[in-house]
Amino acid sequence: MRKLPIYAVALLFCLHLRAQVMPFKNYGIKDGLNDNNVQAVIRDNNGLLWLGTDFGVNWFDGKRFYQPQIKTNIGQFYVNGFYKDRSGTIWILTYFNGIYKYKDGRFTNYLVDTLLKDATINTVSDMMQVSNKKYVVIAHGCAYLFDGQKFSIFDPKNTVLKTNTNNAAQLPDETIVLSTDTGLFLYHFDKGKIKCSGHILNTLQTTQVLTTEKQLWVLTGNGVSSFDDTGNGLFSKTPKTYLPGKKIRNVAADKNGTIWGLIDNGTMWALSDTVFKIKNGEITQYTSRNGLPENIQQIYCDNEGLVWFANRKGVSLLGDEYYDFDAVKFGRTDEPVASLVNDPQNNIWLGTVYGLALKKNNRYFFYRNIGKQVIGYVSWLHKNKNGSVYAGTPIGILNINGASIRKLFNISSTAIGAGSEHQQWYGDINGDIWIDKGNSLRHVNIDHPINEMIMAIHAENKQLWVGYRDRGVVKYRIGRDSLFSIKEYGVKTGYRDFRIRSFAIDKKGNIIWGTRTNGAFVFSIAKDKEIAHLSSQNGLSANWVKDIYCDTDGKLYMATNNGVNIVSGDYKKPSIKQLKINNEAINRETNCIQKTGDVFYIGTNEGLLKWTPGNMHKDTVLPQIYFTHIDIQGQKTFSVAPYTANPGKISLPYDQHAISFEFAGISLKNPDNVRYHYILIGQDNEWGPVTEHNFVAYNLKPGNYTFKVAAENADGLWSRRPAVFHFIIKNPFWLTWWFILLVSLLIIWAAYSAYRYRLSKVLALEFLRNKISTDLHDDIGSTLSSISILSEVAIREKEQKSKRMLGEINERSHQLMEKMDDIVWSISSKNDTVGNLFVRIQQFASTVLEAKDIDYEVRVPEGVKEIKLDMQRRQHIYLILKEAINNLIKYSGCKMACINADYAGGLLNIEIADNGRGFDTKTASSGNGLQNMQKRADAIRGHLLIASAPGSGTRIILSVEIE
Numbered sequence: 001m002r003k004l005p006i007y008a009v010a011l012l013f014c015l016h017l018r019a020q021v022m023p024f025k026n027y028g029i030k031d032g033l034n035d036n037n038v039q040a041v042i043r044d045n046n047g048l049l050w051l052g053t054d055f056g057v058n059w060f061d062g063k064r065f066y067q068p069q070i071k072t073n074i075g076q077f078y079v080n081g082f083y084k085d086r087s088g089t090i091w092i093l094t095y096f097n098g099i100y101k102y103k104d105g106r107f108t109n110y111l112v113d114t115l116l117k118d119a120t121i122n123t124v125s126d127m128m129q130v131s132n133k134k135y136v137v138i139a140h141g142c143a144y145l146f147d148g149q150k151f152s153i154f155d156p157k158n159t160v161l162k163t164n165t166n167n168a169a170q171l172p173d174e175t176i177v178l179s180t181d182t183g184l185f186l187y188h189f190d191k192g193k194i195k196c197s198g199h200i201l202n203t204l205q206t207t208q209v210l211t212t213e214k215q216l217w218v219l220t221g222n223g224v225s226s227f228d229d230t231g232n233g234l235f236s237k238t239p240k241t242y243l244p245g246k247k248i249r250n251v252a253a254d255k256n257g258t259i260w261g262l263i264d265n266g267t268m269w270a271l272s273d274t275v276f277k278i279k280n281g282e283i284t285q286y287t288s289r290n291g292l293p294e295n296i297q298q299i300y301c302d303n304e305g306l307v308w309f310a311n312r313k314g315v316s317l318l319g320d321e322y323y324d325f326d327a328v329k330f331g332r333t334d335e336p337v338a339s340l341v342n343d344p345q346n347n348i349w350l351g352t353v354y355g356l357a358l359k360k361n362n363r364y365f366f367y368r369n370i371g372k373q374v375i376g377y378v379s380w381l382h383k384n385k386n387g388s389v390y391a392g393t394p395i396g397i398l399n400i401n402g403a404s405i406r407k408l409f410n411i412s413s414t415a416i417g418a419g420s421e422h423q424q425w426y427g428d429i430n431g432d433i434w435i436d437k438g439n440s441l442r443h444v445n446i447d448h449p450i451n452e453m454i455m456a457i458h459a460e461n462k463q464l465w466v467g468y469r470d471r472g473v474v475k476y477r478i479g480r481d482s483l484f485s486i487k488e489y490g491v492k493t494g495y496r497d498f499r500i501r502s503f504a505i506d507k508k509g510n511i512i513w514g515t516r517t518n519g520a521f522v523f524s525i526a527k528d529k530e531i532a533h534l535s536s537q538n539g540l541s542a543n544w545v546k547d548i549y550c551d552t553d554g555k556l557y558m559a560t561n562n563g564v565n566i567v568s569g570d571y572k573k574p575s576i577k578q579l580k581i582n583n584e585a586i587n588r589e590t591n592c593i594q595k596t597g598d599v600f601y602i603g604t605n606e607g608l609l610k611w612t613p614g615n616m617h618k619d620t621v622l623p624q625i626y627f628t629h630i631d632i633q634g635q636k637t638f639s640v641a642p643y644t645a646n647p648g649k650i651s652l653p654y655d656q657h658a659i660s661f662e663f664a665g666i667s668l669k670n671p672d673n674v675r676y677h678y679i680l681i682g683q684d685n686e687w688g689p690v691t692e693h694n695f696v697a698y699n700l701k702p703g704n705y706t707f708k709v710a711a712e713n714a715d716g717l718w719s720r721r722p723a724v725f726h727f728i729i730k731n732p733f734w735l736t737w738w739f740i741l742l743v744s745l746l747i748i749w750a751a752y753s754a755y756r757y758r759l760s761k762v763l764a765l766e767f768l769r770n771k772i773s774t775d776l777h778d779d780i781g782s783t784l785s786s787i788s789i790l791s792e793v794a795i796r797e798k799e800q801k802s803k804r805m806l807g808e809i810n811e812r813s814h815q816l817m818e819k820m821d822d823i824v825w826s827i828s829s830k831n832d833t834v835g836n837l838f839v840r841i842q843q844f845a846s847t848v849l850e851a852k853d854i855d856y857e858v859r860v861p862e863g864v865k866e867i868k869l870d871m872q873r874r875q876h877i878y879l880i881l882k883e884a885i886n887n888l889i890k891y892s893g894c895k896m897a898c899i900n901a902d903y904a905g906g907l908l909n910i911e912i913a914d915n916g917r918g919f920d921t922k923t924a925s926s927g928n929g930l931q932n933m934q935k936r937a938d939a940i941r942g943h944l945l946i947a948s949a950p951g952s953g954t955r956i957i958l959s960v961e962i963e
Contacts, residue, residue, distance in 0.1 A: 020290060020325060020326055020362075020610075021290060021324060021326070021327065021583060021586060022286060022290045022291050022292070022321060022583075023291075023320070023321060023322065023323050023324075023583055024291040024318055024582065024583055025316065025318075025583065026313070026314055026315075026584070027065075027314050027315050028313055028314030028315075029314070031065065031314075032064060033051065033053070033058055033060075033065050033314055033315070034053060034055050034056065035054050036053075036313050036314050037054050037312050038051050038052065038297065038311060038312075038314055038315045039052045039053060039054070039078075039079055039080060039081070039297055039298065039310060040079055040080065040082050040093075040300075040310055041298060041308045041310045041315060042082035042090065043300075043302040043303065043668075044084065044088065045084075045088040046624055046626070046666070047061075047621075047623070047624045047666035047667075047668070048060065048666060049061075049302075049308070049315075049668060050090060051065075051310070052082060052310075053079060054076065054078050054079075055076065055077060056068075056070060056077040056079065057070060057077075057079060057092060059642070059643065060315075060668075061628075061643070061666050061668075061671075062664075062668045062671025062674070063672075064628075064664070066628075066642050068642075070100065070107050071107075071109075072097050073096070073097050073098075073109065073111070073117050074097065074117055074118045075096060075118075077094065077097065078094060078095035078097075079093070079094055079095075080093045080094060080095055080123070081093040081124075081125065081126065081127075081298070083127040083129075085135070086129055086132075089101060089102065089103050091127055092107075093124040093125060093126070093127055094122075094124060095123045096118060096120070096122055096123055097109065097111075097122060098110050098111040098112055098122045098124060098139075099127065105641050105644075110146070110151075112139045120140045121139060121140050121142075122140075123139060123140050124137055124138065124139045125141075125166075126166070126167050127168075128168040128169065130170055130176055130189075131189065133147055134146070134147055134148075135147075135148075136154060136168040136176065138167065138168060141164040142154075143161070143168065143178055145194065154178075154194065155187070155194060158196055160182070160199060161178070161180070161196075163180045163182045164180060164181040165178055165179070165180045166179050166180060166181070166207050166208065167179040167207065167208045168209070169209040169210065169211050170211065171211055172211075172213075174188065175187070175188050175197070176194075177211075178209075179206035179208055179209045179218070180206060181205045182202050182203075182205075183199060183200055183202035184198075184199070184200050184206055184218065185198070185199050186199070186200070204220045204221070204222070205220060205221055206218055206220055207220070207221075207249070208248075208250065208251060210251050210252070210253060210259075212257055213257065215227060215228055215257075217253075217259060219248045219251060219261075221247050222241070222244055222245060222246075223242055223243040223244040223246050223248060224241070224243060224251060224259075224261060225241045225242075226239055226240045226242065226259075227239045242278055243261075243263065243276065247264040248261050248262065248263060248264065249261075249262045249263070249264040250262045250296075250297075250298055250299055251299070252299045253301060254305060254307060255303060255305055256305070258277060258278065258301075259279075260275065260277055260299045260307055261275070261276050261278070262275055262296050263275070263285075273287070273288070273292065273294060273295065273296045274287050275292055275299070275309070290324075291325075291583055291585065292309070293309055293311045293313055293314070293316040294311065295311045295312035296309050296310070297310045297311055298310040303621065304619065304621045304668060305319070305320075305617065306318070306668060306669060307319075317582070317668070319582070320616050321615055322612050322613065322615040322616040323581065323609060323610060323612070324609075324610050325583070325586050325604075325607060325608070325609050325610070326359075326364070326607045326608045326609075326610070327606055327607040328350065328352070328357060328364060328606070328608055329607075330357075330366050330368070334607070335350070335352040335354060335357060335366070335607070336352060336353045336591065336603075336604070336605040336606070337350045337352055337357075337591060337592065337607065338352060338377065338378055338379070338591050338603060339378055339380050339381040339592050339603065340381060340592050340593070340603050340608075341383050341389055341594060342383070342594065342596045343387075343389050343400065344387040344389075345402075346597075347359060347360045348594075348596070348601055349381055349389060350608060351378025351391060351592075352378060353376075354368060354374075354375070354377075355367050355369070355374070355376065355378065356375060356378060356391065356400075358403070359608065365403070367405060370395065370405060373395045373407075374395070375394075375395060375398075376394040376395065377393065377394060378391050378392065379392040379393070379413065379414045380392040380413070380414070380415065382416045382418075382424075384418060384424065388401075389401070390408070390416065390424075391405075392412075392413035392414060392415070392416060392426070394412050395410075396408065396409055397413050409426075409436070409441050411428050411432075412428050412429050413426040413427065413428050413434075414428060415455055415457045415467075417456070417457030417458045417459055417464075418459070419435075419459035420459070422437070423435060423436065423437050423438075424436045425457045425464065426441075426457070427453075427454025427455075427456075427457050427466065428453075428454065429454075431451045431452045431453065431468070432449075433446065433454070433464075433466070433483065445481060445483070446482065446483045446485075447482060447483065447484045447485055448485050450471055452469055452470060453468065453469040453470075454468060455467050455468065455469050455501055455502070456502065456503035458503060458505065458511060459478070461525075462477065463478060463486070464477075464483060465525075467500030467503055467513055469499060469500065469501075472491070472493075472495050472499075473488070473489040473490070473495075473498065473500060473513060473523075474488050474490075475487045475488075475489075475528075487528070489530075495521075497517055498513075498515060498518065499515050499516040499517065499518075500513055500515060501514050501515060501516050501544070501545060502514035502546055503548065504548035504550045504556070505550060506522075506554065506556065507554050509524075509526065510525065510531065511523045511525055512548055512550070512556065514545030514546065514548050514558065515543070516544055517544060518533075518535060518543055519533065519534050519536065519540050519545060520533075520534045520535075520540075520545045520556075521533055531571060531572075532572050534567060534571070534574060534576070538576070539565075539574065539575075540560065540565050540576060541562040541563050541565055541578050542560040542561050542562035543560075544561040545558050545560055546559045546560060546561065546591050546592065547559040547590075547591065547593050548593075549593045549594065549595055551595065555567065555568045557593050557595075557600065559591060559592055559593040559603075560590060561588075561589045561590070562589070563578050563579055563581065563590060564593060564602060564611075565579075566578070566579065580670070581609070586606075587604045587605050589604060589605050590602050590604050591604065591605065598613070599611070599612050600612075600613070619669045619670060619713045619714055619715045620715075621667070621669075621713070621717075622713070622717050622718070622720050623665040623667040623674060623712065623713045623717065623718075624645070624665070624666050624711075624719060625645065625664070625665045625676075625711040625721075625722060625723045626642075626644060626663065626666070626723055627640055627644050627662070627663050628642050628643060628662045628663060628664050629642070629661075630647065630659070630661055630725065631659065632658070632659050633655070633656040633657070633659070634658075635656065638650065644723075645721070645723045645724070646723065646724050646725075647725050648726070649726035649727065649728075650727050650728070651727070651728045651730060652727060652728065652729045652730065653730055654729060654730050654732040654735075655732075656729070657700045657701065657702070658698070658700075659697070659698055659727070660695065660696065660697035661678075661695070661696055661697075661707060661709070662694060663676065663694050663695075663709050664694060664711075665710075665711020665712070665713070666711075667711070667713040667714065669713075670713065670714035673713070673714035674692075675691060675711070675712045676691055676692075676710065677690045677691065677710060677712075678707065678708060678709035678710070679707075679708050680698060680706075681705065681706040681708065682704055682706065683698070683700065683703075690712065702729045702731045702735065703728075703729060704728050705726070705727055705728070705729070706724060706727075707724070707725045707727075708722040708723070709722055709723050710722040710723075822878070831874065832869055832870070832874065833865060833866055833868055833869065834860065834864050834867045834869060834908065835860065835865030836874075837869060837874055837877060838858060838860045838901065840878060841858070841878065841881050841882070841885075841899065842858050842899075844882060845885055845899065848885060848889055849889070849897060854888075854889070854895060854896065854897055854914075855895065855896045856896070856898065856899065857897075857898045858899045858900075859898070859899070859900045859901070860900075860901045861901075861902060863903070864901055864903045864908075867903055867908065868962075872939070873962075876939055876940045876942075877910065877940070877942075877960065879936055880936050880937060880958055881899075881910065881912065881958075883932060883933050884933065884956045885912065887929055887930075888912065888914050888954070891916075892914045892916025892918075892954060893916045894914035894916030894917075894953065895915060895916075896914065896915045897912070897913070897914045897915075898911075898914075899911070899912050903962070906963070907959050908959070908961075908962045909958070909959050910957070910958045910959075910960075911955060912955070912956045913953065913954070913956075915953045916953050917950065917951060917953075918948045918949050918950050918951055918952045918953050918954055919954070920950055921946060921947070921948055921949075933956075937958060941960075941961060942958055942961070943958070944957075944958055945957040945959075
C-alpha cells in the first residue's frame with residue numbers, strides 16, 4: 001500500500017492554558033471535624049494536630065478527630081489561635097474566654113480581667129514566651145505581660161505604644177518586637193525589667209512579624225518585607241519587598257526556611273484567596289484553580305514539612321509537591337487521555353478520545369481533524385528509534401513532525417510493535433496484521449486468521465506475539481510472506497480470562513500482558529511459559545491493567561482503573577505500592593503512563609497527571625504511638641484519656657477478663673500507611689506480625705500482663721518507645737492462697753475426722769466382737785462346763801438321780817441354744833429395723849407369757865417399724881426387753897402385760913407394763929437383772945425408768961436417741 005499525500009496542518013487548532021491542580025488534601029465535617037470554620041492550627045510535641053473552630057478544639061491523629069471537653073466561662077468556645085511555648089505546653093487563645101493552658105491532661109483558664117468575664121478585653125489574638133516564666137499576650141489590641149498567673153500592661157509608661165498591637169515576635173538576641181498600627185516597637189530586658197530600645201517603620205501599619213533563623217519578615221499594607229540580617233545591623237539595611245502593593249494577611253515559615261503567605265484579595269469572606277510561596281527568592285502562587293481551598297484564615301507549617309491551611313471549609317494539607325494535575329478540556333468537554341508520547345523536543349503528545357493534543361510550555365494545543373476527517377480515538381502513540389512519532393487512529397496511521405500532522409497509511413490501527421531492521425508491525429480492529437519496512441506497507445497473511453481486535457504486538461527472534469482483545473495471545477512464526485501459528489494462550493489452553501489490553505517488555509526480556517479483568521501475566525519468552533500472575537489477590541489495586549511502563553531499574557508501573565501501581569522485586573512475591581493521590585477531585589482511573597527524564601506523565605479520564613518521584617521525601621519523623629481507648633468488660637468505671645502512652649497499672653477482679661485496646665500511630669504525612677505490631681506479655685512469647693489494624697481484643701485468664709504496641713510509618717521508621725499498659729487480673733477467691741489454705745485445712749480436718757470416725761467404728765466393732773466372745777465364753781462356756789460335769793456325775797449315779805441330772809443337762813442345752821440364737825439374731829444386718837426387733841420380742845414373749853397364762857398386747861405404729869437400728873442398739877434393746885419380760889414372769893404375778901413403742905423428737909420410747917403386785921422401788925434391792933438392764937441402757941446412751949408401787953403393777957420405760 002502506498003503512502004498517502006501530506007495534508008494541511010490540522011484544521012481545528014485551539015490554545016488553552018490550564019492551572020495545575022496541586023496535591024491538597026481536605027478535611028472537614030464529613031471526616032469528623034466538629035465545625036468547618038477552622039480558625040487556627042498547631043501541632044503539639046505528641047504529634048497531634050490541634051484545630052480551633054467556632055465550637056472549640058479538635059485533635060487530629062491523621063485518621064480521626066477527637067474533641068476534648070473544655071469548660072468555658074461564657075457562651076460559645078471560639079478559638080482565635082494557638083501557641084506552643086518552649087516547654088511544649090499548648091496555649092489556646094480565645095474570643096471572650098482568655099487563654100487556656102493544656103498541661104498533664106488538664107486545661108487551666110486565665111482571664112486578662114477576671115472581673116469582666118464577658119468583655120472583649122479577654123479576647124486574645126497572639127501570645128509569645130519571652131523568658132522562662134514571662135509571656136507577651138496581645139488581647140483586644142493591647143500588649144500585656146503574663147507571668148503564668150496574672151496579667152499586667154506591657155509598657156504602661158510608653159504613651160506612643162498606646163496603639164493597636166497586632167503581633168509579637170522575638171529575635172535571636174532576645175529583642176522583643178511588637179508589630180502595631182504605627183510600626184515596630186523594640187524591647188529588651190534590663191535587669192529583669194522591660195525597656196524600649198527603638199521604634200521603627202513608624203509610618204507603616206505592621207500586621208505581623210515573623211522571625212526565621214536568618215531573616216525577619218514584616219507584613220505591611222505594601223507586601224511583605226524581608227530583613228536578611230538578624231544581627232546588630234538588622235534595621236540599618238534596606239529590606240527586600242515581595243509582592244508590593246499587596247496586602248498580606250498571614251505568613252509562616254516551614255522547616256526549610258520557605259515562606260508561605262496569604263494575600264488578602266478583599267474582605268475576609270473573599271473566595272478568591274491567593275497563597276504564595278517564597279523559596280530561594282522565587283515566588284509561586286496558588287489559587288482555587290490549583291486546588292487551594294477557599295477562605296484561608298491561617299497557614300501553619302509543621303515539623304514534618306507539611307503545610308496546613310485553616311479555612312472555612314475545614315483544614316487542608318499540602319505535603320510534598322510530587323504531583324500536579326492538568327484538567328485537559330476542549331471548551332467545556334473533558335479530553336480523556338488514552339495514550340502518551342514525548343517527541344524529540346520533549347514536548348508531550350496526548351492521544352485522546354477525540355483526537356490529539358500537544359502540551360508545550362504548559363499550554364495545550366488541540367488537533368481534532370485532518371482535512372475534513374475527524375481524528376477520533378487515538379489508540380496508540382509511538383516514537384521509534386529514529387525519533388519519529390506515530391499515532392494509531394480510526395482514520396489511519398498518522399505521522400507527527402513538530403506541529404504538523406499527516407496521514408501515513410489508511411488503516412485503522414489499534415496496536416503497534418517494533419521489529420528488527422527498522423520494521424514496524426501494525427494490528428487493526430479486524431485482526432489483520434501489517435508490516436512497514438520503511439518504504440512500503442504490506443498486509444501479512446495468517447494461516448489461521450482471527451477476526452478480533454488486536455491490542456498488542458511484539459516481534460522478537462522471528463516470532464510475533466499478538467494479544468487479542470477477547471481471544472488471549474497467539475505466538476506466530478514469521479515466514480517470508482506469512483505468519484504461522486505456533487501456540488495459543490486462551491480458553492483452549494486454560495487461560496479463561498485472558499483479554500489483552502496492554503503489554504510491555506521488562507529488562508530481563510520477559511513480556512508482561514495487561515488484561516481487562518485479570519491483572520497482569522508475566523511470560524518468559526526464552527522459556528515460552530507463564531512465570532507469574534499479578535492481580536488484586538497479591539496486591540494490585542485493580543485488575544484492569546490499561547498500560548504498563550518498564551523502567552530501567554526493573555520496576556513496573558501499571559496504569560489501572562484504580563490508580564497507578566508500582567511493582568518491584570520478585571514477581572512471585574512482589575512488592576506492590578500504589579501512587580497516592582490525595583486530591584479527591586482527581587479521577588483515580590488512569591489510562592496510560594509514560595516517563596520523560598525523571599518525570600512520569602499519566603493520562604486519566606479528565607486530564608494529565610504529572611508525577612515527580614524525586615519530590616517525594618521520606619517521612620523521617622518517628623511516629624508516636626498512643627492509646628485512644630481501652631475497654632474492660634464494657635465497664636464505664638475505667639477510662640483512659642485519649643492519646644495516652646502510659647496509662648499506668650490497674651488491678652482487675654477475676655470477672656473482668658475481656659479487655660480491648662484501640663491505639664493510634666501518628667504520622668500525618670502518610671496516615672493510611674501506618675502499621676502496627678504488639679505483644680501481650682504474660683500470654684505471647686514474641687511480638688505479633690505487622691498489621692494495619694489498630695484494634696485488638698483479648699479474653700484472658702487471671703495473671704499479670706503488660707500490653708505493648710509500636711507504630712511504623714510509611715518509610716519503615718518505628719516508634720521510639722511503645723505505648724505500654726500494665727494490668728493484673730486477680731484470681732477468683734476460690735483460687736486465692738488464703739482460700740486454698742483454708743480449703744486445705746478443711747480437707748485435712750475432714751480427712752482426720754473421717755479417720756477418727758472410721759477408727760471409732762473399728763473400735764466399736766472390735767468391742768462388739770470382744771463382747772460376743774465374752775458372752776460366748778461366759779454363758780456358753782459355763783453352760784457347757786455344767787453339761788460336762790452333770791454328764792460325768794450322771795454316769796456314776798444311780799438311775800433316779802441320773803434322770804434328774806440328764807433333765808438339767810437338757811434344760812441347759814436349751815438355754816445355750818437360746819443364747820446362741822440371740823447372738824446370731826443381733827449380729828444379722830437383716831434385722832436392722834424396729835419392726836424386726838419387735839417381731840423378735842413378740843416371739844419371745846408369746847413363748848414365755850402364754851406358758852404362764854398371761855395375756856399380753858404388743859403395739860408398734862407402722863411408721864415406727866421402719867426406723868433403722870444399728871447392731872449395738874438393737875442387741876442392747878433386745879436384751880433389756882428380754883430381761884424385763886423375764887422379771888415380769890418371775891415376780892409380778894400379773895395376768896395382763898402390754899408392750900408399746902413410739903417415736904417422737906428423735907427418741908424411741910419403749911414401755912413394758914403389767915398389772916401385777918408391784919413393788920416399792922425405794923426399798924427393793926437391785927439384783928443382777930436390774931443392774932444389767934441399767935448398764936445396757938447406759939451403753940447406748942439411753943434412759944431407763946422403772947415405775948412401780950405395791951399393788952399398782954410395774955412400768956419399765958426405755959428411751960433411746962435414734963438419728
